Amino acid sequence: MTTATEASTTAHVQSAIGAYAQALDADRVDDLVELFWPDGVAEIAGVGTFEGHEAIRAGYAGFSPTRPQLHLVANTVVTSVTGDEASAVSNLAFFQRDESGWAVRLVGRYDDVLRRRDGEWRFQRRVTTFLP
Template sequence: MSTSIESVSARVHDAVAAYAQALDAGRIGDLADLFWPDGVAEIAGIGTFEGQEAIREGYASFVPTQPQLHLVANTVVTSWTEDEATAVSNLAFFQRGDSGWAVQLVGRYDDTLRRQNDEWRFQRRVTTFQP
């Protein structure tokens, strides 16, 4: 089966967007399902979660208590094969408080995604923050 960069890029963008949507809605189970069973989520200054159950438990402390929004932009597929892709994205995290929406942090995602059959999931997601 031949996989084009356009097809890979579309699937990577879908996974990146699904992650942000699930995180902002507090759907931690859906977020963990975006990773392979042996997937890894590494968040600078917070921790590394290995495996879906650890990801589910680790992200449970991130369930929103007020409206929030992760804006992810400039996603670029940096390398790809038929079964694996790496990508980098910029992110800005907003929360809504009494005075409206405010940027809480900016950062970057460095991703490795793997494909099995027609399903692309995160193998590793590294989140870093900009000072």
């Protein structure tokens, strides 16, 4: 049985994950950076590991969309909740639109650790991997 605290944590985790996808697709890098703690880490397989706000901002600034795009995140499961820390795993499908319509460009997975400080949940570590 899920407790009210677990349900609340799950809602906060899912909200952060959704906000990340929305910010990334809308090229709102500053909003995306604010979803991480100042000492947070974003690791993207084959691209790099960005630690801290300035490194995350610089890393994601290189991903500015050149055409309409959409990150669909699904099947999010909060795998662990311990006090002020939660872990989650999600599936990812990345779509881009060109002259022939929308197409899946890649699929992958997010492995997340979020922490709560002063009542606010943010990413401590996000690892993005891609499936062949």
